[in-house]
Amino acid sequence: MAQVSRSVVYDWLRHDKKFPHVWCPGCGLGILLGSLVRAFVKSGLTKDQVVLVSGIGCSGRLPVYVDVGSVHTTHGRALTFATGIKLAKPELTVVTVMGDGDAMAIGGNHLIHAARRNLGIAAIIVNNQTYGMTGGQYSPTTPLGAKSATALFGQIEPTFDVSGLCASAGASFVARSTVFHVDQMDRMLGQAIAKAGFSVVEILSPCYTNFGRQNRLGSQIEMMKEYRRLGVTVDRWQKMNDSERAGRFPLGVLVDKDLPTFLDSYRGVCDTAARLRGEGRI
Amino acid sequence: MQKNRARLLQGNEAIVEGALAAGCNFYAGYPITPSSEIMELMSRELPPRGDIFIQMEDEIASIGACIGASLAGRKALTATSGPGFSLMQENLGYACMAEVPLVVVNVMRAGPSTGMPTTAAQGDVQQARWGTHGDHPAIVLCPSTVPECFNLTITAFNHAERFRMPVIILADEMVAHTREKVILPGTEETEVVERRRPTVPPDWYIPYKTDGSLIPRLADLGDGYRYHVTGLTHDERGFPTSRPDEVAPFYARLFEKISRQFAYLDNVKNFMVDDAELLIIAYGCTARAARAAVRLGRERGMKLGLLQIMSLWPFPRRPVTDALTGKRAALVPELNLGQLRREVLRVNDGRTNVLGLSKMDGTMISPDEILNRFREVK
Numbered sequence: 190m191a192q193v194s195r196s197v198v199y200d201w202l203r204h205d206k207k208f209p210h211v212w213c214p215g216c217g218l219g220i221l222l223g224s225l226v227r228a229f230v231k232s233g234l235t236k237d238q239v240v241l242v243s244g245i246g247c248s249g250r251l252p253v254y255v256d257v258g259s260v261h262t263t264h265g266r267a268l269t270f271a272t273g274i275k276l277a278k279p280e281l282t283v284v285t286v287m288g289d290g291d292a293m294a295i296g297g298n299h300l301i302h303a304a305r306r307n308l309g310i311a312a313i314i315v316n317n318q319t320y321g322m323t324g325g326q327y328s329p330t331t332p333l334g335a336k337s338a339t340a341l342f343g344q345i346e347p348t349f350d351v352s353g354l355c356a357s358a359g360a361s362f363v364a365r366s367t368v369f370h371v372d373q374m375d376r377m378l379g380q381a382i383a384k385a386g387f388s389v390v391e392i393l394s395p396c397y398t399n400f401g402r403q404n405r406l407g408s409q410i411e412m413m414k415e416y417r418r419l420g421v422t423v424d425r426w427q428k429m430n431d432s433e434r435a436g437r438f439p440l441g442v443l444v445d446k447d448l449p450t451f452l453d454s455y456r457g458v459c460d461t462a463a464r465l466r467g468e469g470r471i
Numbered sequence: 472m473q474k475n476r477a478r479l480l481q482g483n484e485a486i487v488e489g490a491l492a493a494g495c496n497f498y499a500g501y502p503i504t505p506s507s508e509i510m511e512l513m514s515r516e517l518p519p520r521g522d523i524f525i526q527m528e529d530e531i532a533s534i535g536a537c538i539g540a541s542l543a544g545r546k547a548l549t550a551t552s553g554p555g556f557s558l559m560q561e562n563l564g565y566a567c568m569a570e571v572p573l574v575v576v577n578v579m580r581a582g583p584s585t586g587m588p589t590t591a592a593q594g595d596v597q598q599a600r601w602g603t604h605g606d607h608p609a610i611v612l613c614p615s616t617v618p619e620c621f622n623l624t625i626t627a628f629n630h631a632e633r634f635r636m637p638v639i640i641l642a643d644e645m646v647a648h649t650r651e652k653v654i655l656p657g658t659e660e661t662e663v664v665e666r667r668r669p670t671v672p673p674d675w676y677i678p679y680k681t682d683g684s685l686i687p688r689l690a691d692l693g694d695g696y697r698y699h700v701t702g703l704t705h706d707e708r709g710f711p712t713s714r715p716d717e718v719a720p721f722y723a724r725l726f727e728k729i730s731r732q733f734a735y736l737d738n739v740k741n742f743m744v745d746d747a748e749l750l751i752i753a754y755g756c757t758a759r760a761a762r763a764a765v766r767l768g769r770e771r772g773m774k775l776g777l778l779q780i781m782s783l784w785p786f787p788r789r790p791v792t793d794a795l796t797g798k799r800a801a802l803v804p805e806l807n808l809g810q811l812r813r814e815v816l817r818v819n820d821g822r823t824n825v826l827g828l829s830k831m832d833g834t835m836i837s838p839d840e841i842l843n844r845f846r847e848v849k
Contacts, residue, residue: 258696263702277544
């Protein structure tokens with residue numbers, strides 16, 4: 190997928206918007222942005238067929254750089270706006286980009302219900318384990334013991350397993366990748382976009398400025414290398430015992446099933462209702 | 472084409488009929504007393520038309536879905552009551568900021584908090600104006616009868632589309648659950664406004680640039696006009712900006728698009744005001760008692776008149792000051808501690824003595840209570 194040339198990615202960016210972007214050096218969001226555009230192009234989509242929806246935070250700034258219909262919504266509510274857009278125009282490819290605080294904390298309710306409802310939206314959750322934009326407070330995915338601006342003595346709350354939660358809530362497709370594993374990320378995003386039902390891709394992405402420095406995790410490069418060291422394939426993960434799994438995480442497709450989508454079922458409702466109305470029964 | 476139909480409807484049902492007559496084709500909501508009939512009826516009426524009904528996980532999601540659907544070209548409605556209306560405030564501000572047409576019905580019940588879910592109140596008058604953070608314009612309409620529920624809902628959709636902003640209908644439990652006869656007009660008699668969409672090719676479209684009307688044209692998402700929508704202050708192209716020379720004109724336009732149209736937006740009913748010595752200013756369910764009080768009072772020789780306010784916001788300053796002028800006294804009865812009286816006092820400017828009559832026990836204000844209050848007037 191890396192064959193999609195740089196000039197194509199360039200063509201999908203908004204050059205009348207003031208580049209450079211807002212992200213810090215070493216942030217993974219720029220890598221995700223390129224990957225997302227490559228996935229759109231590889232899927233044969235045109236710019237007019239895509240709507241990007243985001244919440245608030247560093248990830249919320251992503252859609253403004255892409256030359257598609259883009260909606261930068263309120264904190265945690267990207268999926269609710271996306272639900273309205275997808276229902277109003279089912280032919281559109283609707284993709285949401287959310288951070289871990291955005292999707293799992295303030296927007297957690299919308300996430301589980303979107304997964305259960307199975308409306309065809311692709312949700313990208315960029316997990317950097319912190320609230321980056323506001324200065325590094327702890328998020329629902331901050332690891333136990335890690336320091337943050339609001340956990341000076343170490344995080345004491347257990348973390349959410351983003352992908353696990355979405356899988357149990359009923360999403361049709363759940364995958365996890367990292368901004369280090371770019372080819373895999375390209376592939377996962379493409380699969381998520383192609384899925385008829387609700388799909389989730391969790392992307393691990395480092396926040397050097399507000400998480401790495403506080404926890405003395407080394408340079409931006411070293412933080413990236415940790416993804417290579419700790420990530421294992423889903424196949425290998427299944428063969429590992431609990432002690433081998435400690436501190437590591439599976440990468441790849443975790444759930445891929447064909448469930449009835451909301452829109453398929455809703456079309457059935459419309460047909461039934463129209464028939465009953467025609468017969469004068471409602 | 473549909474002909475005139477006489478129907479016996481509840482206020483909530485008339486709101487649904489009004490919404491459908493205005494072209495509403497998207498509903499997202501969450502159940503809450505005393506507004507639930509609106510959602511139940513929408514779940515029956517929209518599917519046979521092939522339009523969208525969805526019950527969301529909460530009121531925040533409901534208004535979010537409505538904003539998304541409106542951006543994609545739908546006429547969207549959500550309905551709720553106090554607690555849900557409180558939850559909607561942040562996204563309501565988003566719709567003001569991004570200029571997204573949308574209608575929100577708040578069937579008022581006694582609050583704050585859970586309050587009294589099945590009794591009428593009028594405590595959300597100032598919340599409807601100032602509930603979301605930051606300065607912003609607001610259009611709020613208030614029916615007092617079932618026919619007004621129907622007509623004002625059509626007006627609400629037309630204002631939303633014309634002015635590109637959310638419009639709030641403040642009904643109350645009493646009006647919403649009262650059954651009255653209403654004549655539903657034929658489709659050709661109903662004026663329906665559609666939003667102005669761009670007529671230029673996509674490459675020329677500048678989403679927040681306006682012509683003389685100060686109201687930018689709105690393209691449907693996915694129609695080839697690729698633009699950015701944000702709750703941040705934005706420039707004419709829709710991109711975030713905090714430059715004072717771009718932000719200041721943006722806010723100025725947001726207000727001026729409404730302030731230029733104050734006269735058009737004023738919506739009041741005069742009931743024997745012209746020769747009256749004593750004036751009642753009322754709205755919603757309380758206006759019903761006030762009408763009865765005017766009739767009873769006149770039978771007893773009191774020269775009463777009623778100015779019923781249907782456009783609570785922007786506050787109809789001109790009609791109110793005109794009505795106040797030359798009266799011996801004015802009374803504002805309401806089911807709160809004086810939320811609209813505060814506005815009447817603001818514009819009164821020494822014209823007359825403005826009395827209040829507040830009630831907060833879950834019951835209506837009766838015509839006799841209104842008449843008794845006037846006894847204090849010398």
